[in-house]
Amino acid sequence: PPSSYQGGVTITPSGPYEIPEGGKISLTVSLDAEPDEPVPLTLSKGNPELSIVPSLITFTSSNWNELIGVDIVAGEDHRAVDASETIVFSIPGRTLESLDITIKNNDAAVVAYPARGVEITEGQSGLFHLELDRLPPAAVEVSLSTRNDFIDIAPTSLTFTPSNWNSRKEVRVRAKQDLDAFDDYDSVIIDAGGGSVHHSTVTVSIMDDDDDAAQVVVPEWEVKSKALAIPPTSAQDSATVRVRCDQATPCKIFLDCSTQNGVVLQGYLPAIPAGATSTLVPGYIQRQIGSKGSWEGRLGCSLRSEDNIGSQVWTRSGDGVLVNNSAVIRSERDGDIHRADIESIPSPDAFDLSNIRIRCDSQSGPCANTVFVCYTDAGQRFDADLGIIAQGITRHMQADELANLMGYRWPDLGLSCEVRSSGRFTAQILTRTGGGGALVNNSATGVVR
Known part of the structure; x- marks a missing residue:
């Protein structure tokens, strides 16, 4: 059951809080009011490489104003970047405080020069250089590989030590010949000691040296x-x-x-x-x-x-x-029409922004007579006429436009639609959601056919 405690918590020292990787900070914690009953205060975090001792403190009417020591320890990792974490102080039913903590990196990162990458002509060679951005505590083994196999690189491994960490090491890149007339590009993937690095790839742009290609012939595949x-x-x-x-x-x-x-x-x-x-x-x-x-x-x-x-x-x-974002709804032939079901479309009035995408996939002409036949959760029907979608065109509309076409604004996820058209098509719902605006594909369905 929720705690009856209505007060807050006092944490010293005040922030901002930074912990060096492998180090710790010490805090003291107390309540700012006397409780009527024991108050279990839980200290929680999401980062498994961070430890809190103790992670549970029980305050009573006899110790509520005592300064209880808490140590927050950051473990070592192999990532060459700073990390952040939030420590949450909570009691049953309520969060009392949240602390934002920065874990300062102490690992060396591999840096490439030039940072913009390398540009070479097909069949020719180019150079870039690597070094570390700080003194490492021990030798750092760096392996180099290619993403698309359009280039050869040498060497494929390097070693940086505490004595040569800031000496730039040369990497030679050669672009392979091909028969097409298109520019290509590849990437050199940098992996240092098994961990991620600040500069994890070097882009290699390859300028083609062949004659212009003839018109592309689509294979009958x-x-x-x-x-x-x-x-x-x-x-x-x-x-x-x-x-x-x-x-x-x-x-x-x-x-x-x-x-x-x-x-x-x-x-x-x-x-x-x-x-x-x-x-x-x-x-x-x-x-x-x-x-x-x-x-x-x-x-x-x-x-x-x-x-x-x-x-x-x-x-x-x-x-x-x-x-x-691979999910896609494919229409199925039903007599003279093609149809597909789109379920649980988010409301146009929701915080989330949903984009409905209908792509005419017909090989014989446009997708004519494209209609949305929609039903609310209560079974009430509304229609929206999209008319003709040209072959290869994607008709995209926000949930707000669909609502205007139907003359109805639904709440929550309370609308499901059957899309009908004369031609074959695909459908997707992409929703931008969350505080950071992540794009999520909501096209999946539980229907088994």
Whole structure:
């Protein structure tokens, strides 16, 4: 049951609070009013590398104003960044105080020069240098690898010691030749002692030296996977598309993409080795599909292949929140129409902002007579007519626009809709939520078909 104590807690010294990694701070805690009954005060935290001693103090009418000592200890880690934590002081039914604590890093980080990366011509070589940003307590082993195998690097490992930590070490990069006429890029992945580092990658831009490519011919391969709502390089969100080759031989893949406004962008991916996964970021996709700059809106791609492949879209948004945004609702043929169900659409009056995306995936023409047939939780029906969505176009609207089309504003998650159209389509609901504005895919459904 909730505690009857109505007072607060006194903590000395006052903040701000900083703890060196591997060190501690000492506080004293007391109540600021005499309780009528014993008050169990719990000190909690989320970081497993932080310890609090003691984590439970019981105050009574005889010791409520005594200064009880508390030690907060920060453990060592291998991450070369500062960390933050919140210590919560609570009693049953109520939080009395929260302390924000910064844990100051003492690990050395690898720094690359030039920080902007390296630009080289296909078949040529370039250089960058690495050093540590501070004296390490012991030797730091650094391993170097490539993300997309478009480049060769030497050496693939380096060692920094307390005696040479600030001496820049040279890394040579050579761009491999290929037969296409597109610029490429790759990344050198830096891993120091198994932990993360401040500068974890070095970008290598590869300028093509081949003649302009002929018009891209779309292969007659089946669409094996879809990667939708990929943000451009100019967006506040960042995305990674992971494509896996799920067979014992390499996989060939053709990206058949279109922008929100229907601009078609296409190109081949380098073959993915058997069992391997290729990681694609928007800048790389931009080069592979022949886009001269950042595409407008979000990109939708059909992955065509004769092989067994799968794909996922991972988005980092808001306060660095990583979310799997791969879920998509695919329409099913029902007589002369295609239909799909969208469930539990967040209210237009909610704190969260929901964006409904309908992409015309028809291969034979536009998606005509596109209609939302919606029902409230109480079963009341409302319709919204979207009309014609051109082939390859994504019709996106906020929940507020849907409410205006229907003439009804629903509360909470109290609206579910059946979308009908003459052509094949896909649907997604992307909701920007939380204090940091994380983008979450709410397209998943529990329906089993």
